[in-house]
Amino acid sequence: MSIIGWLQISLLFIAVLIVIKPLGLYMARVFSGERNIFSPVLAPVENGLYLAAGVDPKKEQGWLAYTMSMLAFSLAGFASLYAILRLQAYLPMNPQGFAGMPSDLAFNTAVSFVTNTNWQNYGGETTLSHFSQMAGLTVHNFVSAATGIAIALAVTRAFARSNASTLGNFWVDLTRATLYVLLPIAVVMALAMVWTGLPQTFNADLTATTLEGAKQTISLGPVASQEAIKQLGTNGGGFFNVNAAHPFENPTAFSNYLNIFAMLSISAALVYTFGQMVGNRRQGWAFIAVTAILLIAGVAVIYWAEAQGNSILTAFGLDAAQGNMEGKEVRFGQAMTALYAAVTTGLSDGGVNGMHGSLTGLGGLVPMFLMQLGEVLPGGVGSGLYGMVVFAILAVFVAGLMVGRTPELLGKKIESREMKYAMFAVLILPVTILGFTAVSAMLPFAVASVGTAGPHGLSEILYAFTSAAGNNGSAFGGLTGNTPWYNTTLGLAMLLGRFAYAIPVMAIAGSIAVKTRVPASKGTFPTDTPLFVGLLVGIILILGGLQFFPALALGPIVEHFSMLAGQTF
């Protein structure tokens, strides 16, 4: 580790910290339906869309109607995307003349983008036409992110309101999130990315002749526009197969900064929006503090582990000062790779600028663990916020009784109904991740997809299902995921991770909204203090992470200790 490395890391966090408040306040205005700087231009567009869709923006929905709208929208999105992928050979803008996707891969990919996971069992530049990339994937990069934001807003309103039966209108929230938040920022971001050197073209690939006379295909396409929303919407699905490690997706140290900044800022600011809308900004900051503590700890562990390098290799005479550079881009180095790896998994982004499978045991443990915590640091746009709220509900429930009152969060009593749904939600990740991993680990044809022997192979499977269920989308590499088994099971894991989590969360929101908000007193459990931040960190680690400890012990942890013991597999 070096001071420069840490300075680079701190600088990024400071930059994000600066935008949290203004961006958070802006979003609070947007989602409260107040006028904002884009209103003169975008309000007519917005109203035109409502008119065309027959949506009355004034009419609010209860939790069930809101949820059904969300599900219907996602289902329609899945069907259309599946059709595009299957039929791309017959659709326009296919200069490379790619064939349609096979059914299992199309299922996996469609689910992947609708659930904001963006797991890629395909190589973008060698499989997808420009039309599929733009009209298919990029569209979902916007709307799947906006869907997450909409659910988070419903949860926010549940706490902000008292004795309310409605939580807002899904179609309005979806439209506003896309139109006022994602679209303007994406335009700016895409231009900035073009400036850093990302291609943005409809031309076909270039074929170059190298000095040795070999033919080389240089893949091109509308990269910048997809890249911008890939990060802003915490999607992570890259244009190229190697994602942000590719020089056209992430050419410079600055574009790398831009990447990380883009993925963190909206998610973090949305937490502030929560605080603003529930009338307790300190609560927003408390959640942001929890995020920062765990995220920085994650960065530190990866950075430290990578800087230490691999003791087995140094024993062979490799320069220990270089640390572990396997799978890393030299233009980013260990600090920026560590930062990217922690942020992309603390969020549900899933883009990568280095190969996570090449991280050391401990270094690889962290991204996996951050995803298993439920991706709340600060999580995918929206989904991270509502995941954090579920943990806050658990935290006040477990420890809140210790102040001698029945538990309450932001003046709303947490009772058996909320507990039931919260437990259902937190059950989804272990059941999906551990269940699918254990089954895959026992099936010979599933184990055959593994790229590495020993515990690392188990890590590959565990990572894949963790990434899918967490709607992250990053891969550990090594695992051949494009098989009917993995396409199907990973697709199911993504669906469960998204919807089996979001539906109980919406039910919680519905139940919370109708409750009377109890005014705070000195006897109330304080949820916006450093003490609560510490408690919430503990609850996230113990309730969110502990059940994965045995699985991790058999994967990255044993890798780490084996490395120290000089054992290879």
Add this chain to the structure above:
Amino acid sequence: MSSKPVAPSLLDPAILLPAIKGAFVKLDPRQLVRNPVIFVTEVVAAVVTMFFIRDITTGTGSPLFSGQIAAWLWFTVLFATFAEAVAEGRGKAQADSLRRTKSELTARKLVSAEGRETQTIPATSLKVGDIVLVEAGELIPGDGEVVEGVASVNESAITGESAPVIRESGGDRSAVTGGTQVLSDWIKVRIAVAPGNTFVDRMIALIEGAQRQKTPNEIALSILLSGLTLIFLVAVVTLWGLAGYSGTVLSVTVLAALLVTLIPTTIGGLLSAIGIAGMDRLVRFNVIATSGRAVEAAGDVDTLLLDKTGTITFGNRMAADFMPVPGVTEAELADAALLASLADETPEGRSIAALATGEFGRQTPEVSLPATGKGEVVALAVGGGASSVGATRIDAVIPFAAETRLSGVDFGGRRLRKGAVDSILKFTGIRDENVPNEFRRAVDQVARTGGTPLAVADGPRLLGVIHLKDVVKPGIKERFAALRAMGIRTVMVTGDNPVTAAAIASEAGVDDFLAEATPEDKLAYIRREQQGGRLIAMCGDGTNDAPALAQADVGVAMQTGTQAAREAANMVDLDSSPTKLIEIVEIGKQLLMTRGSLTTFSIANDVAKYFAIIPALFITTYPALAALNVMGLASPQSAILSAVIFNALIIVALIPLALKGVKYRPVGAAALLRRNLFVYGLGGILLPFAGIKLVDLAVNALNLV
């Protein structure tokens, strides 16, 4: 809470022996299924026992190990059922004595409401609306209302208070309780509650915990615990598959051990004991709650509605000061007031005498009053001067009467009077415009501070003013400050005018007051507060309190109150002490705190158990995992056994805490949280590391594996 009743000792064999028996009876799975965590433990224990039997009969595996694991899993279940049995046992003795009082009750049912002709029937066949006659020496057969007659009743069977109380028809003292004894006279009682549902029945059911239903928070907590159990079940079952990947075959015994140590058995085992103990604490404070829900709500109360009289102030106004007019000394005024109050037997009159002889140091006059009402003051001399009175013959004594509103005494040509200001002015014959300014000012001053002014006169001469005021009970202000620190507002309810009410409110340190309050005002106030999301507690005794008692989240009726009030309330205070509300809140908070602390502790314990068991499971496949064995446990088998033993023993170790409750301090939520999080959260993480290590040392010293 200095008068806290002492709980029976845990080691009392009268409780311990039946509890051990009860622990085994409760192993019945049909009963245990109500407690999912312990039920799962029992199922797992049964499965491991089967494997033990297999090991022993087939000679495979290691029966010594699986046998010990099975035994300790059974102990885990037994310790949990034992905790519940002990908690229940503590109320049993009280319930038994109550049951005796009602076992052989007979009723003398009146043939007609007017006559006195009765037929004797068993109390159990009484119906609501029957009228029974109860005479001196007989037990009242059921709960009801006195419709005719007056009697003194011994209610010690219920309240433990031996002094008899008066019960009479009409008014607020008409309710009688079945099982209490009429000591004198006779009463006719209309039965208001069907047998089996009477106060004593409810008390017995409550104390024994037979009717105990889970409270809302308990249900929510059970959901959390069941959810955690499911999560760990998934983690353990899938571990078998994950281990298979690396070629490790895990035995059912070790997986069972891992599961049971991870699921929250500590809180799961103690949860119902905590609830029963909370109710029991309430019973020992002589409060009967009709539901556990009310006890829980007590912990959540935001606002206490307290009656001024009897709770905040002593029941009566008392003399606080003498304010003479110019030309009269304090001593003179005090003596005059003292003498004028000789024939005033009201508490106010006595308080005037007490003030004069106490704070003002006047001598107690020696009086002999013959039956005629005339008598002789023998000695009345203090400090000499104008006020000294020698042995004098009393010419007339004017006792206090509600119509005249004054009292006094005539002797030696002096006519001393004290009483309401307008009555005295009338007596002196001074016309309004001639009232001295100083006197008027003194009267105003007293009235402004919420007191009641009394005037003192000697014939036509005004001597001064006595300041009568409601005296706030000592210590009550500190009590309210403590409540405020807990985040609880206190609201004083009084029939006084707003000026008086405000003065007392500020002196007592309440947060708000409701002056000139009618029962409707109370009800409206409660509704308003509840709409704002607050929980309200109040106590009352009259029939007109009943709607407010029913509306309040915690309504405490006095045992001396009417049947209507007792029915409407969700708690009954057998001591009929209005300050009890504060203790009830503290008991409610203590119950919730105990539950939360042990939940936190139980969950925090898991960290250490992972570090004990995970390396033990995989050490043969991956020797490098020995690094995780931070406790340095001797062998894989001893590590697993030690974790299981620790997990079982911690339940027993925490039974006293579960029954006694976590200590409550009125210091505000933030401070409480910091303390409890430190003790039960951090302690819960660290303690098992030491505990498991110690058990491991013992296990190896005894060569158990």
